[in-house]
Every structure is written in structure tokens, then in C-alpha cells.
Amino acid sequence: MSKYTVAIGGVGLVVLLVGAILISGKKEVPVVTSLAQVQEVTMGAVLSLTGAAANDGNDIKNGIDLAVSELKKRGTVVHVDYQDDATDPKKTISALELLKARDISTVVGLTWGYIASAAIPTVNKENITIFSPANSSDIVAGASTTNRIYYGAVNNYKKIEPTTAWLASVRATNLALIATQDAWGSAHTDVWSQASLKAGARVVYTETIPYGSEADVMPVAIHKIKKQKADAILWTGTEAGAIVFLKELERQNIHIPVLGTNYIRIAIVDGKVANPGMVSSIESPATADFEQRFKKAYGLSPSVYAESAYRMTYQIAEKQDLVSSYDAKGDTFGGQWVVAGVR
Amino acid sequence: MEALSTATVQIVWTIATYTVLSIGFNYLWSINRFFDIGYAAQILVGAYSFYAFERAGASLPVAACGALGISVICALILERFVYVRLRAQYASPLMSLIVSVGVLAVVQGVVSMLFTTQSQTLVVAEHYFRFSTVSVSYSQILTIILGCIVYMCARYVSTHTSFGTQVRAVQDNEQLARTSGVGIARVRSLSVMCAAVCATVAGIGVGLNTSINPAFSMSLLLDAVVISMIFGLGNIPRAIYGAMLFSCIEVASVWVVGPGWKDATTFSVLIMLLLYRSAKT
Numbered sequence: 001m002s003k004y005t006v007a008i009g010g011v012g013l014v015v016l017l018v019g020a021i022l023i024s025g026k027k028e029v030p031v032v033t034s035l036a037q038v039q040e041v042t043m044g045a046v047l048s049l050t051g052a053a054a055n056d057g058n059d060i061k062n063g064i065d066l067a068v069s070e071l072k073k074r075g076t077v078v079h080v081d082y083q084d085d086a087t088d089p090k091k092t093i094s095a096l097e098l099l100k101a102r103d104i105s106t107v108v109g110l111t112w113g114y115i116a117s118a119a120i121p122t123v124n125k126e127n128i129t130i131f132s133p134a135n136s137s138d139i140v141a142g143a144s145t146t147n148r149i150y151y152g153a154v155n156n157y158k159k160i161e162p163t164t165a166w167l168a169s170v171r172a173t174n175l176a177l178i179a180t181q182d183a184w185g186s187a188h189t190d191v192w193s194q195a196s197l198k199a200g201a202r203v204v205y206t207e208t209i210p211y212g213s214e215a216d217v218m219p220v221a222i223h224k225i226k227k228q229k230a231d232a233i234l235w236t237g238t239e240a241g242a243i244v245f246l247k248e249l250e251r252q253n254i255h256i257p258v259l260g261t262n263y264i265r266i267a268i269v270d271g272k273v274a275n276p277g278m279v280s281s282i283e284s285p286a287t288a289d290f291e292q293r294f295k296k297a298y299g300l301s302p303s304v305y306a307e308s309a310y311r312m313t314y315q316i317a318e319k320q321d322l323v324s325s326y327d328a329k330g331d332t333f334g335g336q337w338v339v340a341g342v343r
Numbered sequence: 344m345e346a347l348s349t350a351t352v353q354i355v356w357t358i359a360t361y362t363v364l365s366i367g368f369n370y371l372w373s374i375n376r377f378f379d380i381g382y383a384a385q386i387l388v389g390a391y392s393f394y395a396f397e398r399a400g401a402s403l404p405v406a407a408c409g410a411l412g413i414s415v416i417c418a419l420i421l422e423r424f425v426y427v428r429l430r431a432q433y434a435s436p437l438m439s440l441i442v443s444v445g446v447l448a449v450v451q452g453v454v455s456m457l458f459t460t461q462s463q464t465l466v467v468a469e470h471y472f473r474f475s476t477v478s479v480s481y482s483q484i485l486t487i488i489l490g491c492i493v494y495m496c497a498r499y500v501s502t503h504t505s506f507g508t509q510v511r512a513v514q515d516n517e518q519l520a521r522t523s524g525v526g527i528a529r530v531r532s533l534s535v536m537c538a539a540v541c542a543t544v545a546g547i548g549v550g551l552n553t554s555i556n557p558a559f560s561m562s563l564l565l566d567a568v569v570i571s572m573i574f575g576l577g578n579i580p581r582a583i584y585g586a587m588l589f590s591c592i593e594v595a596s597v598w599v600v601g602p603g604w605k606d607a608t609t610f611s612v613l614i615m616l617l618l619y620r621s622a623k624t
Contacts, residue, residue, distance in 0.1 A: 051558065054460035181603060209602055212562060215553045216593065217602035223349045240462040243554040251471060251480050252349070272464045272554065 041317045042079040044099035044107040046119075051087025052211075052238060053111040055266070056134050056305055063133065063309030064108060066297050071317050078317050080108075087111070089118030100126045106316055107131070108309060110149075113139035113183045120146050131316065133308035137329040141183045150326050152308025154284045154335035156187045160195050162282060163234070163259065166339045167199035170257040170278075172232035174204045176225040178245065179236050181208040188236045188261075204228040214241040218248040226254055235260040242267040250276055262303065265342045279342045284335050304335070345476040346598075354594045356483045359490025360548050361586035364567035366497045366579055367541025370534045373514040373577045377436035378568060381421060381443040382542060384450035386560035389414040389543025390550045391454050394463055411543050418539035419532060421446065451557045462554040465547065482551035489544050494583055497537070501579045510534055514577050569613060589613070 045064055048057035061082070068078045081104055083095035092115050099107060108131045110116040116135050120142050123130055133152035137143040140151075167175070175196050179185030185208050196203050205228045207221040214237065222245075225233060235245055235258055242263040249258070250273075257278045258264070265281035267273050284304040286294070294302040315322065326332055364386075371379045392413040396406035425446065429439055470481045501507035509530045512520040521527055546555070549563065566589070571577075573585035589609070596608035 050455055050460045052460075052556075207602065210605070213597075213602055213605055215549075216597055216605060219349055219353050220597050220602070223346055227346070240554050240556060240559075243462055243464055247469060247480075247553070250469060251478055253471075253473065253478060270461075271467055272462070274468045 039076045039317075040079065041076060042081065042104055043313075043316050044081045044083065044096075044102075044104040044109075046083045046085055046092055046095040046099070046107055046109040048087040048111040048115065049082075049084040051085075052240075053087040053115070055239060055263075056303070057084075057087075057109075057111045059303045059306045060109065060111065060133050060309040062294070062298055062300075063302065063306030064313050066294060066306075067310045067313035067317070069297070071314070076317050078313065083109075085109075085111075085115065087115070089115050092119050093122045096122050096126065096128055100128060105129060108133065108312055108316070110135065113141070116143075116149065117141040117183065120149075123148050131309075131312040133312055134305040137331050138187045139184045143329065147330065150312070150322060150330045150332075152312055152332055153305065154337060155331050156191050158335070159188075159191045159282055159337045160198065162337050162339045163192060163195035164198040166259050166280060166282075167195060167201050167232065170232050172196075172199065172201045172257070174228065174230045174232075175201045176205040176207075176228065176230035176233045177203060178207050178209065178221055178233065180238065180241070181210045185209075185236060188234075192234045201232070204230050209237065209241065211238065214238070214244040218244045219252075222248045222252045222254060226252060231256055233258045235264060237261075237263065239263045239266060243273055246273045246276060246279075250274070259339065268342050275342065280339050281342055282337050282339050284337050308332070348476045349478075350594055350598055352477065352479050352483065354590050355487055356552065357590035357594060358583070358586050359487045360545055360563075361566060361570050361590055362583045363490050363493045363541050363548070364545045364563055365570040365582035365586055366493060367538040367545065368564070368567040368571050369577050369579045369582055370510070370538040370541070372571065373510050373579075374531045374534045375426065375439065376514075377439045377443075379443045380440065380564065381425075381446040382538065382567070383560040383564040384421075384447045385414055385418055385539050385542035386546040386563055387447075387450055387454055387555075387557065388417045389539070390465070390546030390555045390560070391458055393543070393547045393550065394458065394465055394555065397465060407547060410547065411540060414539045414543040415536050418535045418542075422532065422535045447561070454557045458557075460557055462556045463550075464554050465550040480552065482548075486548035486552065489548065493541060493544055497541075497582075498580045500537075506530070506533060507579075510579075511577075569610075573613065573616065588616075 045061065047060055048054055049061065064080060068080060071078050081099060081102065083098065085092040085095050092110060096107065096119060105127060106129050110119050110130055110132045111134055113135050116132055117140050124146050128148065130149040131152065132149055136151045136153040136155040138156050143149065177189055177192050179188045189206060189208070193203060205225055207217070209217045209221070233256060237245065242260065246264070246267060255276065255278065259280045259282060262281060262283050264279060265283070268275045268279060286302045286304050286307040290307045290310065291302055294300070294306060314320065315325065368382055371382055389410050393406050393410035396409040401409060425442065429442060466482055472479045472481065472484060501510070509520065509525045512523065512525055513527060513530050517527065545563065546560065549559070570585040570589045571582065573588060574581040592612050593605060593609045596605050600608050
């Protein structure tokens with residue numbers, strides 16, 4: 001062994017010793033564990049962000065987004081895969097199948113009743129759980145064929161009492177009913193018929209209008225209402241239908257009390273038609289606390305559907321017990337309908 | 344009596360609207376020879392331009408002129424950058440139809456982004472003319488007057504001007520028209536402008552009386568197609584007869600049979616009429 005080899009070996013040994021001393025003397029650094037505590041949830045949302053139901057669809061989306069931003073602050077990151085069905089049931093089904101292909105089985109949406117009805121076979125086949133903020137089981141045809149849908153809207157039978165009270169307050173005796181020609185309209189004509197019986201009013205005219213035919217049908221309907229000497233009208237329909245209805249009332253110079261669903265208020269409050277007076281709307285109001293937070297976030301007043309979507313997003317993200325929130329049909333336990341004059 | 348007056352107002356207004364729609368569609372059919380779904384896009388552009396001008400504070404005539412101007416410009420841009428190129432590539436009617444569906448989808452998307460998908464009204468505080476049992480809104484009167492003016496102009500242009508003759512020549516045989524010295528590009532441009540004017544007038548008329556949304560023009564287009572087919576596609580002077588027949592059947596079916604049967608009754612009568620016509624020829 002040469003002296004050079006001994007020297008190199010000695011230097012190496014010293015380096016190793018010094019290294020070992022330095023490593024052993026280093027303080028232990030704690031591992032950051034906060035990332036492990038963040039809970040991540042993925043859900044789908046099939047909403048009508050365009051088309052006839054866009055008003056409700058966007059309202060629901062705002063409700064979901066508000067819940068998502070709040071949950072994020074609380075340490076739960078919710079990824080929402082949004083799909084716009086353009087108020088077309090065919091696109092709703094495609095969107096549900098796409099979400100299933102992406103391994104997403106919990107979906108918020110199916111904005112209107114006929115969309116939810118069309119989606120039921122796919123929901124059953126693909127084992128998808130639906131949270132539908134704007135529907136109740138009575139307006140979804142075929143709702144009894146599935147137990148995979150939870151409904152956020154207040155059931156329409158709860159409208160009987162406030163409608164009866166309104167009929168009594170305006171002293172209605174001859175009643176005219178105008179509704180859409182679908183499950184929504186049918187649910188309302190049933191409810192109104194029961195309310196009219198309780199209030200002692202007689203239904204003198206009923207008109208169910210196919211979607212998109214409001215402009216053609218309304219002149220006839222209003223004329224017949226006038227002819228039958230109705231002294232109050234109960235109305236439900238689309239946003240476009242509300243505008244045509246109010247315009248036709250004005251054109252045919254009819255000034256009798258009207259109770260309508262939310263679009264009649266929206267048409268007047270948004271300034272799309274002049275307020276003919278004596279118009280009331282029956283709606284399920286959002287809670288004051290939610291309204292305050294929603295206004296702060298978006299500068300808009302929320303509909304009850306936004307609050308349902310908000311609540312449902314929390315239920316999904318926090319895996320809440322659903323038995324205490326929904327009955328056997330999937331309808332929500334909470335909520336009420338309130339009649340208010342439109343100003 | 345009141346029922347009759349209400350129905351009459353409805354029929355006359357519908358005839359005016361359908362006549363204008365049908366004339367515009369016939370102009371496009373004469374030069375394109377395919378079902379141009381883009382016509383629905385022109386209706387949208389016209390109605391929403393009017394809405395935008397009105398919201399900006401323009402008076403009704405200014406808003407109408409502005410809407411006509413924008414609609415015509417958009418139609419010419421579409422013709423220059425889409426349809427001229429399609430023709431240069433000898434696109435089949437089916438391909439042109441698909442492209443026109445795409446045009447409508449794009450315009451609907453733009454309109455939705457700019458004005459939302461909610462229904463909008465072109466006039467909030469409506470005024471009415473009331474006499475005895477007759478009650479007509481000023482917007483209905485305006486639509487009826489405009490419908491008459493458009494029809495008379497179209498009829499005059501079609502039968503008394505060289506442009507009308509040239510449109511018919513292009514419709515019958517484009518090659519022959521070209522060799523006869525007809526400026527095909529000029530005829531096409533003028534026809535597109537006429538169609539845009541009709542689309543705008545109809546769109547504003549419907550919007551004033553009801554409401555507008557990005558999807559409202561498609562059903563109007565379908566009505567225009569059906570009306571145009573009754574007395575022959577491309578026959579501009581006869582558009583009014585088709586509109587009269589269609590409106591009367593439609594309104595009568597709602598009043599007599601019921602609203603749920605409106606489309607079924609109307610189209611049953613039209614199918615029978617077309618079958619009768621084809622059997623005769």
C-alpha cells in the first residue's frame with residue numbers, strides 16, 4: 001500500500017466522519033400535513049344553462065358555486081363537472097352518460113320536470129344519484145319508478161292552503177285556470193281545483209297550453225275568461241308565457257286578481273311588462289340568511305332553487321344523512337309556499 | 344261579436360307577419376335553392392338589434408332603421424364569407440343546409456352571450472286602440488301596416504322591375520341567366536338584402552307583440568317554409584295567399600278545436616292540400 005493510497009483513504013474517512021456528525025446533529029424538520037387534511041369531492045351538475053329553463057338553471061349554478069366557495073374555506077374542495085343540457089332532454093341524457101363515463105355518480109340538476117322524467121331510465125340504468133333542486137316528485141312524470149332522485153323544491157300540494165287563503169282574500173267565486181300542458185301544469189290544476197273547493201269558488205274555465213303556443217292561444221283563452229265572467233285567474237307557465245299572458249290581459253282590458261307562479265313576478269319586476277296591478281305570486285322564499293349571503297356574492301336576489309342547490313351541495317360534500325331531509329318519495333321535508341303581491 | 348273581432352285581429356296580424364316572413368324566405372330560396380336555416384339567424388339579428396338600440400335610448404324609428412342596417416350588413420357579410428365560398432366549392436344543398444344550421448347556432452350563441460337566454464320585450468308600456476269590441480295594440484297596427492307595405496313593395500319589385508325578372512331568371516336557370524347577361528352576384532346580394540329586411544320586420548313585429556329569446560326565430564322559420572310551400576317555393580306574389588290560408592287554419596283550429604290540436608289540425612289540412620295539389624298535377 002503506497003503512502004498516497006493511505007492519504008486518500010484517511011481524507012475519505014475524515015469526510016465520512018464529518019458528514020455523519022453533521023447529519024446526526026441536524027434538527028428534524030416536521031412534514032407538512034395540512035394537504036392530507038383537505039377533503040376532495042367530485043360531483044356532476046347537469047343544468048339548463050341555456051334555453052327555456054336558463055333562468056332556473058343559472059340560479060341553481062349560482063347556489064352550487066356559493067356552496068363550493070364556502071366549503072373551500074372550510075377545507076373541502078368540491079370539483080363540479082358542469083354540463084349544459086340547453087333545456088333539451090336528449091342532451092340531459094347524453095350529459096348523464098358522459099358524467100358516468102367520467103366515473104361521476106352524484107349529480108345535481110335536471111332543471112325542469114320533463115327533463116327529469118326523460119332522464120329517469122338513464123338514472124336507473126347507470127345507478128346515478130340525482131339531487132334535483134327545482135323539482136318535486138309531483139311534477140316529475142314517472143317519479144315513482146326510481147328512488148335515486150332527491151327533490152329540493154317544496155311539493156306543490158303545500159300550495160293548497162295559501163291558494164285557498166288568497167282566493168278567500170280576493171273573494172273569488174268564478175275561477176279561471178291557465179296552466180302548461182305538462183306534468184307541472186297538471187299538478188297545478190289539481191292543486192288549484194282542491195283550493196277552489198276549499199274556498200267555495202267555482203272553476204268556470206280551464207286552459208292548458210302547449211309549450212311554445214302561448215302567443216297563439218292566449219287571445220282565445222283571455223277572451224273565454226272574459227266571456228265566462230271569471231273574477232280571478234290562477235296562472236302558471238313559462239317566462240315567455242307570462243309576458244304574453246300579461247300583455248293579452250291588458251289588450252283585452254281585463255283587470256281581475258291574478259295569482260301566478262314565479263315567472264309572473266319576474267316579468268313585472270324585471271320591467272318586461274307594465275304592472276297591471278292586482279297580481280300576486282306564490283313562491284317558496286329563500287331564507288333570510290341565505291338571501292343575504294347570495295346577494296353579497298352575486299348582487300342578485302336568489303330563488304328558492306338556488307338555496308336548494310346550495311343545501312344539496314353541502315349534503316353531497318359532507319356526506320350528510322339524507323333520511324332526515326327527504327321523505328320516501330324523495331321530497332324535501334322543509335319549505336313552504338307564500339303568496340305576495342307583485343310591486 | 345267580440346270573439347269575431349278578437350279572432351279577426353289575430354288573423355290579420357298573423358297574416359301580415361307570415362306574409363313578410365314568407366317573402367323573405369322566398370327571396371333566399373330563389374337564389375340559393377336550399378332551405379336556408381340562416382334566415383332564422385337574420386330574424387334574430389334584426390330583433391335583437393332593435394332591442395339593443397331601444398335599450399340604448401333610441402326612438403322606435405331610429406331603432407328600426409338601425410336594426411335594418413345591422414341586419415342587412417350581417418346578411419351581406421354572411422353571403423360574402425360563407426355562401427359565396429360554399430357555391431365556389433359546388434357544395435350540395437345538404438351541405439349548405441348543414442352550414443346554415445351552424446350559422447344559426449353561432450348567432451344564437453352570440454345573442455345568448457350578449458343578451459342572456461331570458462325572454463325580452465321590445466316594448467314595455469303598450470298603447471291600445473279600442474273601439475266598440477275591437478281592441479288592437481299599436482304594435483299590432485304597426486306590424487299590419489309594415490306587412491302591407493312590404494308585400495306591396497315585393498309584389499311591385501317582382502312584377503314591374505328588371506330586378507324581379509332577374510330573380511326569377513336566376514331561380515329558373517342560373518346558367519342561362521348568366522349567359523343572358525344577368526349579374527348573378529348583384530342579384531344575389533340584392534335578394535339577400537331583401538330577405539334581411541323581411542326577417543327584421545317580422546322579427547320586430549313578433550317581438551313587439553310577444554317577446555323575443557334566442558330560440559324564438561326557429562318556429563317562425565318553420566312557418567315561413569310551410570307557407571312558402573303551399574303555393575310554390577320562390578313565388579313571391581303568392582306568398583300572401585299561403586299566409587292567409589295558414590293563418591286562418593291556425594287561428595280557427597285554436598278557437599274551434601282547441602290549442603292542444605293547433606299544429607295537428609293545421610298540418611293535417613296542409614298535408615291534404617299538398618296531396619290534392621300533387622294529385623292534380
